Amino acid sequence: MAVFVVCALVFAAVAGRSVPPFLSVVWAALACAIVGAAPWLMRLEERLPPRSPASLGLLVIAVLLPIALTSAAFGYWMLSGGLAYHWGVATLVSLTAVSTALLGNRLTLIFAGKAVLWGVFAIMDGSLAAIGATGAGIAVMVLVTRYQARINRAEEERQQALERVRHRAEDILHDYEETGQGWFWETDRRGQITYVSHSVARTLGRDDAELTGRPLAELFNLESDKREGERTLLFHLTARSAFSDLAVRAGIEAEERWWSINGRPIFDEFDNFCGFRGSGTDLTEKRKSAEHTSRLAHFDSLTGLANRFQMSQSLEKILTAPLEMHRDCRVFLLDLDRFKHVNDTLGHPAGDALLKQVAQRLECSVGKMGLVGRLGGDEFQVIIPGRIERGQLSQLAQDMIASLSQPYSIDGQRVVIGASIGIALSPEDGVTSEALIRNADLALYAAKDGGRGRLHFYSADLHSDAEERSRLEQDLRDAITQGGLELHYQPVVHTATEKIAGFEALLRWRHPVRGWLSPAKFIPVAEESGLIGKIGEWAIHAACRDLATWPENVRCAVNVSPLQFANPALPAIVASAIERAGITPSRLELEITESVFLNDDAGTDAMFAALKAVGVRLALDDFGTGYSSLGYLKKAPFDKIKIDQSFVRGATEPGSRNGAIIASITGLAQALGMDTTAEGVETLDELDLVRMYGCSHVQGFIYERALDAGAATRRLATGLAAVAKGPRSARASRHMMLRKVLLEHGGQHYNGTIRNISSTGALVEGLWNVPPGTIFRILLSEGLSVTATARWSAEDRLGVEFSAPLERDASGTLVALAVEPPPPVRRELRRSA
Numbered sequence: 001m002a003v004f005v006v007c008a009l010v011f012a013a014v015a016g017r018s019v020p021p022f023l024s025v026v027w028a029a030l031a032c033a034i035v036g037a038a039p040w041l042m043r044l045e046e047r048l049p050p051r052s053p054a055s056l057g058l059l060v061i062a063v064l065l066p067i068a069l070t071s072a073a074f075g076y077w078m079l080s081g082g083l084a085y086h087w088g089v090a091t092l093v094s095l096t097a098v099s100t101a102l103l104g105n106r107l108t109l110i111f112a113g114k115a116v117l118w119g120v121f122a123i124m125d126g127s128l129a130a131i132g133a134t135g136a137g138i139a140v141m142v143l144v145t146r147y148q149a150r151i152n153r154a155e156e157e158r159q160q161a162l163e164r165v166r167h168r169a170e171d172i173l174h175d176y177e178e179t180g181q182g183w184f185w186e187t188d189r190r191g192q193i194t195y196v197s198h199s200v201a202r203t204l205g206r207d208d209a210e211l212t213g214r215p216l217a218e219l220f221n222l223e224s225d226k227r228e229g230e231r232t233l234l235f236h237l238t239a240r241s242a243f244s245d246l247a248v249r250a251g252i253e254a255e256e257r258w259w260s261i262n263g264r265p266i267f268d269e270f271d272n273f274c275g276f277r278g279s280g281t282d283l284t285e286k287r288k289s290a291e292h293t294s295r296l297a298h299f300d301s302l303t304g305l306a307n308r309f310q311m312s313q314s315l316e317k318i319l320t321a322p323l324e325m326h327r328d329c330r331v332f333l334l335d336l337d338r339f340k341h342v343n344d345t346l347g348h349p350a351g352d353a354l355l356k357q358v359a360q361r362l363e364c365s366v367g368k369m370g371l372v373g374r375l376g377g378d379e380f381q382v383i384i385p386g387r388i389e390r391g392q393l394s395q396l397a398q399d400m401i402a403s404l405s406q407p408y409s410i411d412g413q414r415v416v417i418g419a420s421i422g423i424a425l426s427p428e429d430g431v432t433s434e435a436l437i438r439n440a441d442l443a444l445y446a447a448k449d450g451g452r453g454r455l456h457f458y459s460a461d462l463h464s465d466a467e468e469r470s471r472l473e474q475d476l477r478d479a480i481t482q483g484g485l486e487l488h489y490q491p492v493v494h495t496a497t498e499k500i501a502g503f504e505a506l507l508r509w510r511h512p513v514r515g516w517l518s519p520a521k522f523i524p525v526a527e528e529s530g531l532i533g534k535i536g537e538w539a540i541h542a543a544c545r546d547l548a549t550w551p552e553n554v555r556c557a558v559n560v561s562p563l564q565f566a567n568p569a570l571p572a573i574v575a576s577a578i579e580r581a582g583i584t585p586s587r588l589e590l591e592i593t594e595s596v597f598l599n600d601d602a603g604t605d606a607m608f609a610a611l612k613a614v615g616v617r618l619a620l621d622d623f624g625t626g627y628s629s630l631g632y633l634k635k636a637p638f639d640k641i642k643i644d645q646s647f648v649r650g651a652t653e654p655g656s657r658n659g660a661i662i663a664s665i666t667g668l669a670q671a672l673g674m675d676t677t678a679e680g681v682e683t684l685d686e687l688d689l690v691r692m693y694g695c696s697h698v699q700g701f702i703y704e705r706a707l708d709a710g711a712a713t714r715r716l717a718t719g720l721a722a723v724a725k726g727p728r729s730a731r732a733s734r735h736m737m738l739r740k741v742l743l744e745h746g747g748q749h750y751n752g753t754i755r756n757i758s759s760t761g762a763l764v765e766g767l768w769n770v771p772p773g774t775i776f777r778i779l780l781s782e783g784l785s786v787t788a789t790a791r792w793s794a795e796d797r798l799g800v801e802f803s804a805p806l807e808r809d810a811s812g813t814l815v816a817l818a819v820e821p822p823p824p825v826r827r828e829l830r831r832s833a
Helices: 002-016 022-047 053-079 085-103 107-125 128-178 198-204 228-239 284-298 308-319 339-346 348-366 390-404 433-449 461-482 519-529 532-547 570-581 594-599 602-614 658-671 684-692 709-717 823-832
Strands: 183-187 193-196 243-249 258-267 273-282 329-337 371-376 379-385 408-410 413-415 418-426 455-457 485-494 499-511 515-517 555-560 588-593 617-623 640-643 675-679 697-699 735-745 748-757 761-765 775-781 784-794 797-802
Touching: 002 022, 002 053, 002 085, 022 053, 053 085, 053 107, 085 107, 107 128, 128 183, 183 198, 228 243, 284 308, 308 329, 308 371, 308 379, 308 433, 329 390, 329 433, 339 348, 339 413, 348 371, 348 379, 348 390, 348 408, 348 413, 379 390, 390 418, 390 455, 418 433, 433 455, 433 461, 461 499, 461 519, 461 532, 485 532, 485 555, 485 709, 499 519, 499 532, 499 709, 515 519, 519 532, 532 555, 532 570, 532 588, 532 709, 555 617, 570 588, 570 602, 588 594, 594 617, 602 617, 640 658, 658 675, 658 684, 684 697, 761 784
Parallel strands: 418 455, 499 555, 555 588, 588 617, 617 640, 640 675, 675 697
Antiparallel strands: 183 193, 183 273, 243 258, 258 273, 329 379, 329 418, 371 379, 408 413, 485 499, 485 697, 499 515, 735 748, 735 775, 748 761, 761 797, 775 784, 784 797
């Protein structure tokens, strides 16, 4: 611009043959000076906020002021008469073109420059025509400039859109790399890196330039892991074939990082191999998640043992082995005893801690012999491959039970549990996993049914027992819904007045096919199947209905199972039954066993309080036979203690300590203000004894057997007086046994089996329709024979009475029970086996 101003002055002076005035020279020089300082002014303007007054002021000084000074210089030269108009106007037109070219596409400055240039000239001319023409020109320029600005803006937006489209893929890939979602690589024909994303270099702790030219294999650790995928990578790089989703470990020693890479060969237009190009993604978290998921699918999250799925797979793998000799295995199913008590008293966190210790002990006991797994809850499984003899298995199971029965320390508290084990063998007990598990489960059930803390091998008869139990459960369900259950009532007699004080309700079931069934047969089934709650509720309602028809001074006792006692709705059930029957609450007595105190917590105390609030009486049943503790007697609101018949039975025999136990119980009850009931009294001697020791009530066959509801009502109609009827003393104590014996009569020998025996007689099975009074010589053991007389006979059974009582040893055991059967009988037993 400054060069143009100087050249224009020289050209105008030469062409117009005129010397510019001094003022024009000064203005032109000033314009040149400002133009020379324009770069510095523009740098200063860039530091200022956009469109601020200072920024706009610098633009005016740097751009518009030189144009205005140049226009004033030539205008003054023309107006002073020294320069012809056509040369002056031509110079200004040239100045307009030069400024437009220098300002580029900055339309606003171009417009402002033109307006300043011609506006200054018009003002200096002063004529109306010049000012009007200039104004009109400025107006036209405004319109043209706005129109052009719109066109330029639209074009600029179009160019920007095209630019975005042109660079879209590049920007996306750049963002893909920068955000760490993936990376790219490229090699030449020799397999050396020509490009790799910066994120890879950063991960490896190396510079981009350092990796360029290095073999691609240096990015990975191909030697630490010999998996097929990484050998395949080297193969593809050598064979120049495409690959995808190959998992490789990054070449980092400090951490384990995995990548998934893809690649394809690239060729030029002449189909010459140029190298590989590909991408990669981080596989570390996905791989860890997959490993975690796999572990969850195969291992128990709490104990770390194999879970049910893995145990099933392992067993199936053994049983389907290609060689039959490899299909032998032994399966243990193990269930913890009293684990629920730990959960209920100490809480589930303590239960989890206990399960962890159990798992450790099991792994220690089994060792490398087999696989230990947790199936869920407190149930565990052990699979031992190979053929191992029963004796060794039995010893292992006993060691496991002994180990698990040792005390545990949980949160500073001493915990003792037990374990029961069922064992099934393959192929003896099944050749499929379903059959083996089912049979092991049956064996476990038998072990628990036998008293817990035991082991039991599967045997075929367990199937029939299970089927019988299943049929019995279904029949029991039908009996509940169809009214097949009954309550029979056994009188409870006050010892001082010998009058009936009440009854105990006893559950009875007449099976439609099998006849009367013992409660000991179906009550365990009801408890295990969850039916005991319905049966107990029905019994309470039935007893209250019958009680409403009896005299007001007669009570009725109903047994409450531990499961029923744990039901929070029990007080409401009892209150509803009492209200419907319209009886006094104290006439109903609930008999509760000591097992409810296994969970000695606030819930037990709250249940006692709720039942007493209803107004019923509470009796402690079977005292002394369960988890006896005098501690709960001081807070449990019992009205009566029932002395179990096991203490009454044999109390009158010489040397028995049962009498002392009965005396201590009655003394304790009297001190606590409680009544006592002696159960199972059958002889006059037993009645005299319990009466002498202070029992307030008596219950047993000595007075009456259990009566159905109608018979009990008719019995009460005859009065409350009760008369003891029965033998003076009990027959000799009998022992259940199963022993083959030889019987001799009239020179003939007969094989028989003794079912039970006492010192004075025995029950013999195997001889049919023997006339009473027949005398036998019975060979009980080698060198021991007795003479016996048949007293009764029914089908193949007979009862015999010995001519002289059998002797007892120092411990009180019959000598016949402590010796081997005679040799002929032993041979017979071996043949039977």
